[in-house]
Amino acid sequence: MKKTDNPLNELIASNLYARYSGILSLSDIPLFLVDPNGYVLHELIPSPDFCTLLCRKRRNQVCPDYRDRFKSDEEEGSFICHHGLQNIFIPIKMHDETLGYVAGMQVYSQDTEYQKYMIDVQSLKEETNTEIEFIAKSIASLKTVDENKMKIHEQLCSHIAKNISIDLSEGVMGHANSDVARLSIEKEMLEKKIIDLEAKNMSLVVNPHFLFNTLNCIARIAYFEQSHKTEDLIYCLSDLLRYNLKQDDQLHTIASEIGNIEKYLYIQKARFKNRLEYTINVSENIKAYRIPNMVIQPIVENALIHGITPKRDGGKISITAEEFQDFVIISVEDNGSGFSKDVLEKIHQLENKSGLGLRSTDKRLKQYYGECYGLEILKSDFSGSTVAIKIPTQPIGRC
Known part of the structure; x- marks a missing residue:
């Protein structure tokens, strides 16, 4: 030609x-x-x-x-x-x-x-x-x-x-x-x-090595001053930030996600004291499955901010997981005030700029696993909210 x-x-x-x-x-x-x-x-x-x-x-x-x-x-x-x-x-x-x-x-x-x-x-x-x-x-x-x-x-x-x-x-x-x-x-x-x-x-702008070294230095000072609670909180925060910055592996085990959530809730417990209670019930066999990092934490954070914080007496957050034949459901439940009407509208908007993170988290899950997986708000009323994450048990093969 x-x-x-x-x-x-x-x-x-x-x-x-x-x-x-x-x-x-x-x-x-x-x-x-x-x-x-x-x-x-x-x-x-x-x-x-x-x-x-x-x-x-x-x-x-x-x-x-x-x-x-x-x-x-x-x-x-x-x-x-x-x-x-x-x-x-x-x-x-x-x-x-x-x-x-x-x-x-x-x-x-x-x-x-x-x-x-x-x-x-x-x-x-x-x-x-x-x-x-x-x-x-x-x-x-x-x-x-x-x-x-x-x-x-x-x-x-x-x-x-x-x-x-x-x-x-x-x-x-x-x-x-x-x-x-x-x-x-x-x-x-x-x-x-x-x-x-x-x-x-989601990554920090500052040099992460500088940040972690600074946090660890502060933690050691707290140790020598016998402020053991402060030391634990600083190490938890350092681990949280390090996990957030991980880019080496797009998929992490549910066990590592749950470990990250435990550190997050430990820090929040120090802040809210008796106004916050939490339980995590995820079996060991489910913890072996893999999931994109930082998908559970935004849901827990929203439960805390929009469910527990507005209540004078606080409330409780429960994280559970259930395995079915070919998929797993991870549920984050709180007994707070539920999402307000305007918050729910922002969540369901096509372009959500509210910073809730639920829509972007849902998109990430669908990108990895397919349209039949992702997030679903099962309940949100005066008695609390329940948000579920659905992922496949098989890492390959999309719906």
Whole structure:
């Protein structure tokens, strides 16, 4: 197929960037469209000068490392170029014919960044007839990004490739079916980004090591002053914050979640004294199941704030768990005043900015397990509230 006959050119001419501007705003890593021969058709997110001006043999054609990949049997994948940069290419197909690729990345990972400092500047100067100063600046501007950001960009490239394939297969611009499919994929990507941002907002802005060291120092002072209650509270707070900041494993055991809740309620008990009672009844076999971190704590916190705090005599919070054939129900119950009408309305609003955390927690659970799992407010009246968490017993397999 000649470059001029490629249907991708017609799609690009129809203001391609405007069609994908929403989803492209999720990343600042290079992303471009190329034909099967490696000619760059359109740069959606520009490549760095190092790649466009120093590595390409022709300005409008990708570097030899890319072209070699296109000629190989690999339909899609990622690779590290001879300068150590991470790259990706995903095919755009119409009726099983590859019309081109969504490609890009062109960044260093933390594992390959060292190769940035091993580039032979003198050889590049001789090959490209370029001033050393410009080469040095181009190398210095190359980005190093973490693995999570690269995974998000890879998903974005994959979704754009699928979108374009749908547009081309459906006859391109303006067809309702292709627009619905494209918007559905963009909506999914945006929702994932929102959930990711909400999770990051839960982390502390200050340096966590400084914070933990400070708390532990205060706890030791309390120990030497024989303020053992204060010492215990500080260590509990330190553990709570450390658990909150955990990003190494997206799923934690229910046992670790319950341990976190026990520390939280221990601190609140010191605050409310006789106005707060609590019980936790979760069997050992249920504690082995895994759950996203920090999903029970917001529910307990809401029970305390909106149920127990308004009552002069306080109340009681009970956490129980029950296992059924293929799912587990974790219930948080209080005998407080129940959620007020305006609070319930905020919880059920599509865009909840009240800080209750219940809707975002429900979204996280549904993201992991499917739409038939998540949170449900079973009761909320003058006698108290009951909020239930439903998760599957099997970690894989969605409803």
